[in-house]
Amino acid sequence: MSTSHNADSNIHWYKDAIIYELHIKAFYDSDGDGIGDFQGLLKKLDYLEDLGVTAIWLLPFYPSPLRDDGYDIQDYYHINNSYGNIKTFKKFIKEAHKRDLKVITELVINHTSDQHEWFQRARKAPEGSNYRDYYVWTDDPSKYKDARIIFTDTEPSNWTWDPVAKAYFWHRFFSHQPDLNFDNPNVQNEVFKILDHWCKMGVDGFRLDAVPYLFERDGTNCENLPQTHEYLKKLRAYVDEKYEGKMLLAEANMWPEDSAAYFGDGDECHMNYHFPIMPRMFMAVKMEDRYPIIDIIDQTPAIPESCQWAIFLRNHDELTLEMVTDEERDYMYKVYTKDPQAKINVGIRHRLAPLLENNRNKIELMNVLLFSLPGTPVLYYGDEIGMGDNFYLGDRDGVRTPMQWNSDRNAGFSDANPHKLYLPTIIDPEYKYEAVNVEAQQMNSSSLLWWMKRIIAMRKRYKAFGRGDIQFLSPANAKIIAYTRSYEDENILILANLSRFSQAVELDLQEFKDYIPVEVFSHNKFPRITENAYLFTLSPHGYYWFTLEREKGHEDEVKTPSLKAKSWNELLNKRNTSKIEAILPDYLVSRAWFSGGDRVIQTISMTNVKSLFIKDLNASLTVAEVSYNDGLPESYQLPIAFVPQEREDLVREIPQKGILAHLELGGQEGLLIDAVYAEPYRASLFNRIKKGQKVNGKFESLEFYRGKKKIPAKTDTNSSKVSESAISHTSIFYDNRYSLKLYRRLDSTINPDLEITQYLSEVASFKNSPTFVGGIAYHTAAKNRVILGMMEDLITSNETGWRYAQDALHRFFEQVETRDKEEIVLPKIKEDFTTTLRYDEIPDETKGLMGSFFPERMKILGQRSAELHKALAAHPEIKDFDNEDFSLHYQRSLFSSLQGLTRSAFDNLKRNIKNLPDEIKEEANEILARRAEVLKCFKRVFAHKIDTLKIRTHGDYHLGQVLFTGNDFTIINYDGEPARPFSERRIRRSPLRDVAGMIRSFHYAAYSHILEQEHNKRKEKDLEAWAEVWHHYITRLFLQGYNENIGSENLVPDNDADYNTLLDTYLLEKAVYELNYELNNRKTWVLIPLRGIKRILERMNNA
Secondary structure, X not given: OOHHHHHHHHHOHHHHOOEEEEOHHHHOOOOOOOOOOHHHHHHOHHHHHHHOOOEEEXXXXXXXXXXXXXXXXXXXXXXXXXXXXXXXXXXXXXXXXXXXXXXXEEEOOOEOOOOOHHHHHHHHOOOOOOOHHHEOEEOXXXXXXXXXXXXXXXXXXXXXXXXXXXXXXXXXXXXXXXEEOOOOHHHHHHHHHHHHHHHOOOOOEEEEOOXXXXXXXXXXXXXXXXXXXXXXHHHHHHHHHHOOOOEEEEOOOOOHHHHHHHHOOOOOOOEEEOOOHHHHHHHHHHHOOOHHHHHHHHOOOOOOOOOEEEEEOOOOOOEEOOOOOHHHHHHHHHHHOOOHXXXXXXXXXXXXXXXXXXXXXXXXXHHHHHHHOOOEEEEEOOOOOOOOOOHHHOOOHHHOOOOOOOOOHHHHOOOOOHHHOOOOOOXXXXXXXXXXXXXXXHOOOOOHHHHHHHXXXXXXXXXXXXXXXXXXXXXXXXXXXXXXXXXXXXXXEEEEEOOOOOEEEEEOOHHHOOEEEEEOOOOOEOOOOOOOOEEEEEOOXXXXXXXXXXXXXXXXXXXXOEEEEOOHHHXXXXXXXXXXXXXXXXXXXXOOOOOOOOOOEEEXXXXXXXXXXXXXXXXXXXXXXXXXXXXXXXXXXXXXXXXXXXXXXHHOOOOHHHEEXXXXXXXXXXXXXXXXXXXXXXXXXXXXXXXXXXXXXOOOEEEEEEOOOOOOOOOOHHHOEEEOOOOOEEEEEEOOOEEEEEEOEEOOOOOHHHHHHHHHHHOOOOOOOOOEEEEEEEEOOOOOEEEEEEEEEOOOOOOEXXXXXXXXXXXXXXXXXHOOOOOOOOOOOOOOOOOOOOHHHOOHHHHHHHOOHHHHHHHHHHHHHHHHHHHHOOOOOOHHHOOEEOXXXXXXXXXXHHHHHHHHHHHHHHHHHHHOOHHHHHHHHHHHOOHHHHHHHHHHHHOOOOOOEEXXXXXXXXXXXXXXXXXXXXXXXXXXXXXXXXXXXXOOEOOHHHHHHHHHHHHHHHHHOOOOOOXXXXXXXXXXXXXXXXXXXXXXXXXXXXXXXXXXXXXXXXXXXXXXXXXXXXHHHHHHHHHHHHHHHOHXXXXXXXXXXXXHHHHHHHO
């Protein structure tokens, strides 16, 4: 991230802002006097931060008689006593800035209250004196007769007689609000002093109320005069010279061309309200026609690049209809005011929800337009929950009622007697606070509040909304408004259906040919754009936001993102973690341990951040919670650390895959990395486990604990290294003696890998499993114990069972391929492949090809597998290792899950069969036609009750889960199938499911060695047939070792038929699962599960 870009974001923060307008008195009462205050607002800052807004616009909070809701200011330098004091205000500014919330206040400089000391002094001062000239006086009330009267309901004239001054004073608003005289230089200087006062306190922006009316001249309408613009240039120059990043926002309720004048050449106001667009959004929805919106935007002139419009749906005033034609005004009154009392002045006094008849679809649609049309959106407090109004309260008070926090007394706004409230709460049956409140909506993820949070977050994600240009599309269907917002490399397509009925629309998107529309809320990809018209269908008042993206190719350069923060604590502050969250999707999908790569990521949030104090290293243990557009969210452990570039000893050890971002931290350049690649972090984890240390937080803690085995004091932690060969964890090896598994995917249920390893090591004394050494647990604020890591003895073997089998197969096929076809004859196999076998029963010729060493070791592997299952069942008195009997109910539910698996896999096969290699299609069609046979095979599992046990099992047993140690095997990784939740992995099952997993692994090993060769060569040499021979004999040897050692504890059925039924069921389950997997990932490997399914079906038919 460049410095210039940061500077631009700091100075022009208002271009990307989302502004929240609120009354201090209406938000939250902290002291029970019935009036909201700054202390109350302080307590609700977390709510505003959570909502996602970035700036707070405070309506007037100055001392005032409150005859115009505070716009009649009595003192510009203090706080109204009802709201607090300067000390509380300063604390509010500080806390808001901590949350990256800007503060905008009102600078009401057109007029004061008639109670202001300036006016009291002026009315008594001699005519023509300086004090008298602070205001505008006359003896002739016909002066400035061309100026319109704004408050036509209450004011007959812009002049009011003052009996003390014995003259008329000028006021464009109420008669108790005399206008200041800006022709007086002293008045102009007073405004500079007021600005200095609040700028020095930290206020970020000022709304210049009623700014078009500052000057008066005869023969004009006294609006938008050249003198006004001259003064605004002077005011802007003053602000820019003394302060950085301060913003002036003009309230100029004018037609677009007049309003735009208040930007000057970028030297007057930074922002200005676009009043005319607001009523036209309401008109467009009611007319079901896009014309009013497009017309007014077409009338809007270009503005300087540094300037910005502010747009809104509702605010503290009426829905003003000043900037519409007479015909349009008449239409708006007709369709939006059911009760004549809703009219006031030249507008309608309603909140958003009542205006839209509380129609959720319309409310969403209007906000979609608000957040996507040019300008900075302004939200009015309470509209995010759909608050109602009460125009019977008079004036505009009906839209200024207390914020509705919960269903308690006074809507949770105040503890005061309800009669003391500054205004009563809403009790209308449709909008009553018992039903419409923040607390209720926060608990309902489908509520309007949650929807608003999501759209705010989406708006903030794309700069194009605040800074981009707009291009309207012109579909034939006028009920659809469609436009693009583009900025730098962002292109966003917006569609909205203004109709109450479903609509179809065809768009000409040739400009974006070959782009992919990606819906921003779900991240779903739509079909590629071509030269043809693109058809969309939209539900009533429906909408779409699409990012238009080029399909990423392998040649695309992977760019490391850049971040900047003042300190490590600031970077990891809850309010700032969005910077890291934004870069995580690309990083996570590149990691082997991330299992969500084939799902569409919705959001990633950093949670449970825990900083670890490590000498010379900023490091934290963090958890990334990933939400998807389907299925359940997942949590991943992601320790992070900052390594300065000057630490060359650490930097050179960091692989590219370990770098999350370039990070400038407190002016120091460096890298934000996965902390496992930093030696000090790895050493810290080991030493904390060794000491059994506990790191306590306010509500949560980290527990590093030891097992029964002692760790020698002189273990060298500086010689650690990282391995990421596993798909579920990252391993750290210490001193070639210990292995620390950091589990990446986390769960509130105990990790079965640690649970079973500790049990086998410390309870069952199973020797062919790693010895448990220690663990790391995270105790959450919700009292959950999440396992983060496990340390165990390092098994001194670099060879997995898979690699060992591959070496044996290499020798086997080398023998087959180097001999003449006449020299060796494929053995005729009569026995079933699940029949046990001794090595000496293998035909001599086949023994010569296989050798003796590997086959005998497979029998040992069968023995160790049986011993593992006996150990897992040996202590049923332990709650988490008790055993369960099979039952017909369980067997029927097992069949139900197998039905679902079959349906999914065979439907997938049917869809993809045309994409398979030609040599596989025939067998694929054969298996596809045998779907009924597969279900028939599965159905045998509940033909009658099977007398056997369910126990804790390995859960993901295959050749990759055993290590060959030279003459024996060690079984590792008990965390089960990575795709399943931990609770499901801990379910008791038949040990034959593990057995089936290993047998299928043999089948894969046999074929994997030959699949890379050309199909014709495989056929010519009968390699596939020899692979089946190898698999046949290795399976039988393995089962020999298993069955001889499993014992008579009912772990497998004593009845041979039941034994075969269960083994067939699990073998077929594995093969069908593999079929589905290979169809989605490796289509050339589909051959293996097809052959596996075929073999089981043949075995069933021959039984």
